Amino acid sequence: MTSVAQSNRYRYDGSDPLSQEELVAAARDGDQQAFEELVRQTYVATYTLAYRLTGNEEDARDVVQETYLRAWKAIRRFRGDAQFSTWLYRITANTSSSMTQRRSRNRADSLDDQGSEVIDERPFANPEASSEASALHQRLSEAVAELPPKLRAIVILKDVYDLPHEAIAEELGISVAAAKVRLHRARKRLRDVLFEERGGVARAV
Amino acid sequence: MRCEDVALILPRAVDVGEPVDESVQHHVNSCLTCQAELAKYHKLLKALRTMRHQLLIPAPGTLAMTLAALQESQERRAIRSLVTGRRGAYLGAIGGAAVAAGAAAAAVALARRRAPRLAG
Numbered sequence: 001m002t003s004v005a006q007s008n009r010y011r012y013d014g015s016d017p018l019s020q021e022e023l024v025a026a027a028r029d030g031d032q033q034a035f036e037e038l039v040r041q042t043y044v045a046t047y048t049l050a051y052r053l054t055g056n057e058e059d060a061r062d063v064v065q066e067t068y069l070r071a072w073k074a075i076r077r078f079r080g081d082a083q084f085s086t087w088l089y090r091i092t093a094n095t096s097s098s099m100t101q102r103r104s105r106n107r108a109d110s111l112d113d114q115g116s117e118v119i120d121e122r123p124f125a126n127p128e129a130s131s132e133a134s135a136l137h138q139r140l141s142e143a144v145a146e147l148p149p150k151l152r153a154i155v156i157l158k159d160v161y162d163l164p165h166e167a168i169a170e171e172l173g174i175s176v177a178a179a180k181v182r183l184h185r186a187r188k189r190l191r192d193v194l195f196e197e198r199g200g201v202a203r204a205v
Numbered sequence: 206m207r208c209e210d211v212a213l214i215l216p217r218a219v220d221v222g223e224p225v226d227e228s229v230q231h232h233v234n235s236c237l238t239c240q241a242e243l244a245k246y247h248k249l250l251k252a253l254r255t256m257r258h259q260l261l262i263p264a265p266g267t268l269a270m271t272l273a274a275l276q277e278s279q280e281r282r283a284i285r286s287l288v289t290g291r292r293g294a295y296l297g298a299i300g301g302a303a304v305a306a307g308a309a310a311a312a313v314a315l316a317r318r319r320a321p322r323l324a325g
Contacts, residue, residue, distance in 0.1 A: 061264065068275060194249060
């Protein structure tokens with residue numbers, strides 16, 4: 001895993017850089033420079049989520065742009081109940097969902113749960129510290145990417161980003177019950193892929 | 206309770222705080238196969254959680270394009286606001302002029318009514 005250096009260039013008076021909370025407060029007051037600094041600090045994480053949800057780089061970049069445009073328009077309404085990153089994840093999820101639906105209509109792709117969309121376009125994943133961990137994460141990333149979009153979105157938002165079922169259901173426009181059913185189905189599929197038995201020998205993750 | 210039945214519940218049961226039927230709990234406690242199955246789900250969830258910290262590097266230019274889109278949106282908004290403001294100013298000026306004209310006319314009319322008539 002490679003750590004991504006975050007910019008700390010935004011300062012009002014040349015002293016300590018502003019914290020994310022201070023940047024958010026300034027952005028809520030209409031300070032575009034502060035918001036741009038927030039973009040610099042968070043766009044890699046936003047892109048990562050967008051890529052995982054959409055499954056390709058071009059869509060992920062479009063989602064990143066759209067997410068920040070929406071966030072800028074809505075930031076005055078951000079009450080700070082949740083972390084800024086969680087708020088952004090929700091906007092990213094909503095934007096990705098809209099884009100996936102739009103793209104699927106345009107490309108006449110099937111979003112049916114029974115489909116098996118294989119994503120073969122991947123950005124550079126960061127190298128892992130150990131080969132065992134690397135193998136695990138590689139196989140898991142592939143397995144998640146191979147899930148149908150509807151199942152993939154749920155498992156990523158719940159099990160990777162820890163968003164509550166209610167928030168996921170709201171952003172994806174489905175019921176909480178449907179979100180739970182899809183999550184369990186996705187976990188079952190991942191379990192089957194990662195611990196698939198061949199000739200009686202389980203493939204260790 | 207059979208292992209096949211428990212296997213259907215485990216993807217849900219692995220969640221912390223998720224209520225699980227007592228009979229399922231009892232079966233898992235006494236069944237090594239189901240315990241192993243549950244361990245696989247725990248391992249899966251743990252691995253999924255670590256994905257959050259594995260960042261993917263976007264193509265060069267992603268940040269610049271995003272910032273440019275933001276600035277463009279801001280400029281559009283500023284132009285819209287300027288146009289709206291000017292329109293408001295024009296309407297305000299016209300309204301003000303009309304009110305002033307009305308007031309002047311009223312004042313003239315009142316002055317004429319009060320002016321003493323010269324005996325002719």
